[in-house]
Amino acid sequence: MSKYKLIAFDMDGTLLNTQKKISKHTVTALNKAIDNNKHVVLSTGRAIVELSDYKKELSNLQYGICESGAFIYDFKNKKIIHQDTIPLSIINEILDIAYHQDIMIHLLTNGNSVICKDDLEKMDKYNMEIYKSMFTQVATIVEDIYDYAKKNKIEKINLYHTTADARKKTYETLKNLPLSFALAETTSLEITSLNVTKAKGLKILCNYLNTNIANTIAVGDANNDLDILKTAGLAVAMGNANDNIKLICDVIVSDNDHDGCKEAIENYLL
Missing domain, CATH: 3.30.1240.10 (Hypothetical Protein, Haloacid Dehalogenase-like Hydrolase; Chain: A; domain 2)
Structure with missing residues (x-):
């Protein structure tokens, strides 16, 4: 079993394909990871309400680093873990x-x-x-x-x-x-x-879960994922990621239309 305990997925361009869907193969991999006591976490710029289309596919996920790290949420207990507002x-x-x-x-x-x-x-x-x-x-x-x-x-x-x-x-x-x-x-x-980022959100969640950040994986495709990719123990770029992302990542998986997230789970988390 891998040393990694948590995997954080960006959504648009990463977990979601170009049709804004999550493939069945990826959903199966997500659930397999959770069944193996791994934390599968969203790392997204979206608000909670903007995840409603994926309620079924993501029903087993418990935590989300949402709104680019400004809103960290426990879906199962409907609990705000952390919240930052703009003055x-x-x-x-x-x-x-x-x-x-x-x-x-x-x-x-x-x-x-x-x-x-x-x-x-x-x-x-x-x-x-x-x-x-x-x-x-x-x-x-x-x-x-x-x-x-x-x-x-x-x-x-x-x-x-x-x-x-x-x-x-x-x-x-x-x-x-x-x-x-x-x-x-x-x-x-x-x-x-100020200082609100997906990376800070990951640190806050890891502290909340008593998980070492060295034992985390982040997966992303765009510049708003740079900070969390640099912070996680393993940085994974999607095949469709821009060059800035690919340059700083440890590994590259398939693109978001060919189950790159499934690949990240199977090859690195499990």
């Missing part, structure tokens, strides 16, 4: 910048997903059309996203742009604020409180 003063600065640009604002709050009604029908403009059905099903739709953000505790803000250049401009404007940033999708800027 209101900083939120106001972010919103002020977003207001003067063509940006779609997406808020993650207490495990929920919140967007503006006006943005739902033009998600393709912000290169997020593949997620439209998910937002339609699970997001809280509000009339005024700015007002909502100022009245609720926010763990994470996603700013969706029309182009990568526009995202770069926003990042350059915000980068000196005490925040953590991650580039996701093609034009998304993900924002959490």
